[in-house]
Amino acid sequence: MSTSFQPLYKQVYDVLTQRLQEGYWKPGDLLPSEFALADELGVSQGTVRKALNQLVTEYLLDRQQGKGTFVAEHTQESSLFRFFRWREPGGEKLIPETTVISQSRKSANVDQQQKLGLPAGAEINELVRVRSLLDQITLLEFVVQPLSVFPDIDLIKELPNSLYTLYQERYGISIISARDELRAEALPKKFAKHLNLPPQHPVLVVERLSINIDGRAVEYSTAYCSTESFSYVVNLK
Amino acid sequence: MSTSFQPLYKQVYDVLTQRLQEGYWKPGDLLPSEFALADELGVSQGTVRKALNQLVTEYLLDRQQGKGTFVAEHTQESSLFRFFRWREPGGEKLIPETTVISQSRKSANVDQQQKLGLPAGAEINELVRVRSLLDQITLLEFVVQPLSVFPDIDLIKELPNSLYTLYQERYGISIISARDELRAEALPKKFAKHLNLPPQHPVLVVERLSINIDGRAVEYSTAYCSTESFSYVVNLK
DNA sequence: CAGTGGTCTAGACCACCTT
């Protein structure tokens, strides 16, 4: 299966991952059974199982006893809340409501080129939106989407609440991880009206790089967040 | 091994976890081999292996081919940086230097009682310290330690840079996870001098609950952080 | 009922470490 040494289960894992990346299997699809995969790849069922279970821990697959193994979908609640870290003081999960402010096609600036690994002059779509939690305006978000990754995304009229679902269904992009960088800043005057806060008020700035299944950074967003009523909560394990 | 149904490997996992909690095996100890454990518990070696590997993914054990299986220690770099999320803009890891400002025994206030699950009137040690990154003062930290968990910790003269190591070596407390709650605030005037920032400057406030191997919250800390030069960085998976 | 994943076992061989 490969000349350089790799454990068999790792080689199987790589084959499966590649098929997921290529879209050979798409989100929601039913995979062949363990025995069918084992036969096809020339290994034992236990070896296939080990690779499959690894992909389950990475949220790429979903296995259901008696039914089969499916490609994970982002439409599941559990998957959404992995990346949405806002919580009430009580710790309860929250569902955001989203309003689009503007959307425009432009050339990526140097920072955006660097963060997203884009060539000079690359085009992006910049989406500006406001998100509310329990009817309180909390986040002002600037989302940068390379048009090379999301062709014509600037032409879409009705954006869903969850962009990741759109990425997956329309562009075959499955976000598997995100890198958040947080700092505190004084709210810039020009953003104040959107957040219902006075200028210079302290806000939490969350810069996020979203990573596709193939390891590429495909989206870059910056959010200015009021933390008057809600907090960014994360569990370190 | 138990009357209610549990998979064998889960029962083995529970036995091993309990022994770790009780201190039957201590950090750094060498565990018996897979076959020895399998004999003792009356299951096959593969079943023990499954439980052991689960504990490795939870950072409770460390396995080395040819040597054996060891109880994980917090003194390892990898373990420390799991919980220390401060990074340079470049993304490089940073080692903090720490200076103790004060330490005092007092009664837990209501908030502290609630967060740590303490009875009314419980005594705590409050440790105040300043931490620097690359010689820049960055964090002002208030650490709350219940004396019921850490007896006489207020009497220790020389605190190490890493409290978690102290907890493990001296009190048998192994921190396995932490829950961070982040918000932005204006720097209170009384803290300004410690952080070399003007009062009202935006700071990142990080409230942390540290969780012991038995699931109890055993430490509660609040940090006021300058994000002028460094950021709190987290990878969501 | 057949097909799926979940668990458990037993045994083989390998790679690594220590003596």
Next chain:
DNA sequence: AGGTGGTCTAGACCACTGC
């Protein structure tokens, strides 16, 4: 050489699903 964990296989039985 002997002991450890790492990999791989083959086969058994169970629990759940859907026809």
